[in-house]
Amino acid sequence: MPELATIYDYMRAHATMLGERILQEYPALHPFDAPISPRIDRLLRRPFPAQTIALMGVVKRWERARTAMVVAECGTGKTLISLGAIHVHSDGHPLMLWPWSLRTWSRSGRVKHS
Numbered sequence: 576m577p578e579l580a581t582i583y584d585y586m587r588a589h590a591t592m593l594g595e596r597i598l599q600e601y602p603a604l605h606p607f608d609a610p611i612s613p614r615i616d617r618l619l620r621r622p623f624p625a626q627t628i629a630l631m632g633v634v635k636r637w638e639r640a641r642t643a644m645v646v647a648e649c650g651t652g653k654t655l656i657s658l659g660a661i662h663v664h665s666d667g668h669p670l671m672l673w674p675w676s677l678r679t680w681s682r683s684g685r686v687k688h689s
């Protein structure tokens with residue numbers, strides 16, 4: 576085995592094992608082939624498939640716990656994922672939002688009104 580001088584060397588050498596362990600320790604809350612909520616169709620901005628999976632994962636997390644966190648790179652749609660998750664989880668019930676979240680979310684994706 577070559578000498579591992581940097582963290583990058585370690586990651587390259589053990590990528591397969593680390594990936595398998597991550598999937599074992601943290602299984603997906605919403606598999607990609609599981610059905611999605613029809614409420615997602617009411618969002619004005621249609622989430623990409625990966626955003627939809629993340630959104631449904633947050634909803635499923637809220638079924639088990641009181642909190643959830645969306646962590647991703649800049650520009651990946653964290654605000655849209657959060658907005659969509661709240662919309663799906665609320666099941667049409669009114670929400671109370673902080674003013675800053677309302678301003679941010681209104682720019683990212685609104686809900687279609689009937």
